Amino acid sequence: MGTPVNIIVGSHVWIEDPEEAWMDGEVTEIKGRDATIVTTNGKTIVADISSIYPRDTEAPPAGVDDMTKLAYLHEPGVLHNLACRFALNEIYTYTGNILIAVNPFRRLPHLYDIHMMEQYKGAAFGELSPHLFAVADTCYRAMINEQGSQSILVSGESGAGKTETTKMLMRYLAFMGGRSAGSEGRTVEQQVLESNPVLEAFGNAKTVKNNNSSRFGKFVEIQFDKHGKISGAAVRTYLLERSRVCQVSDPERNYHCFYMLCAAPPEVIS
Numbered sequence: 363m364g365t366p367v368n369i370i371v372g373s374h375v376w377i378e379d380p381e382e383a384w385m386d387g388e389v390t391e392i393k394g395r396d397a398t399i400v401t402t403n404g405k406t407i408v409a410d411i412s413s414i415y416p417r418d419t420e421a422p423p424a425g426v427d428d429m430t431k432l433a434y435l436h437e438p439g440v441l442h443n444l445a446c447r448f449a450l451n452e453i454y455t456y457t458g459n460i461l462i463a464v465n466p467f468r469r470l471p472h473l474y475d476i477h478m479m480e481q482y483k484g485a486a487f488g489e490l491s492p493h494l495f496a497v498a499d500t501c502y503r504a505m506i507n508e509q510g511s512q513s514i515l516v517s518g519e520s521g522a523g524k525t526e527t528t529k530m531l532m533r534y535l536a537f538m539g540g541r542s543a544g545s546e547g548r549t550v551e552q553q554v555l556e557s558n559p560v561l562e563a564f565g566n567a568k569t570v571k572n573n574n575s576s577r578f579g580k581f582v583e584i585q586f587d588k589h590g591k592i593s594g595a596a597v598r599t600y601l602l603e604r605s606r607v608c609q610v611s612d613p614e615r616n617y618h619c620f621y622m623l624c625a626a627p628p629e630v631i632s
């Protein structure tokens with residue numbers, strides 16, 4: 363519900379739009395519960411006053427890096443802030459200590475390189491631009507300081523970027539807690555990162571929403587010793603979409619492993 367108490371003639375508001383999701387406009391008349399709004403693209407709309415939301419005209423054009431700084435924390439306010447930041451290639455935004463990520467659907471390697479990891483190492487949460495490395499770093503330090511387990515929950519709809527985010531979080535934790543590869547061969551963190559392609563081959567498939575959709579849940583546990591170095595890891599999988607193995611509707615595909623097998627040279631298969 364909107365906040366009609368704030369809305370008078372002359373108010374700047376957001377109104378729902380079937381194409382744009384939300385349009386901004388100005389209230390020109392209020393009669394009972396009906397408000398007339400002239401939108402910035404020139405449309406005149408009459409709507410119930412409870413369906414319009416006040417717009418903060420003083421919000422910075424580049425958006426704010428923490429949504430708790432918004433004057434109005436309603437859906438159009440939040441979406442507009444994310445859109446302003448996204449237009450400037452800022453895909454991450456905080457809401458307090460929660461990180462919101464907007465999938466860029468293109469590679470942004472500079473965001474995840476080693477220099478970026480070094481910058482976030484030890485930096486206070488909120489000191490640098492919002493980033494998943496800040497979340498991973500805070501978690502790592504809390505584990506060391508409080509001597510207790512920490513968890514990071516990555517959630518979102520299919521195609522939102524959970525799998526990619528989880529891989530980046532694991533890379534950061536491997537960077538913080540990794541040992542340099544020594545005589546023992548591959549380190550635990552290398553093995554954990556290398557397990558991803560194998561798990562994805564058997565549990566990921568192309569869907570209408572995502573070309574590499576995880577069709578199973580995954581709980582990744584990384585264990586650290588008292589010096590903060592990775593000592594072990596466990597990956598638990600659950601709820602695999604088994605029906606996909608025998609039934610797939612076009613344009614979706616079966617699990618990647620089947621296509622890999624078909625594409626493999628004969629000597630690999632035999």
Ligand SMILES: Nc1ncnc2c1ncn2[C@@H]1O[C@H](COP(=O)(O)OP(=O)(O)OP(=O)(O)O)[C@@H](O)[C@H]1O
Pocket residue numbers: 465466467468469470518519520521522523524525526527571572573574575576577
């Ligand atoms: N941070 C990112 N940078 C660049 N591209 C990304 C990023 N996050 C996601 N993507 C792109 O979006 C696609 C879908 O992301 P991802 O597979 O992580 O989604 P998901 O939330 O795990 O989906 P599902 O629930 O279907 O498994 C990726 O294959 C990748 O192309």
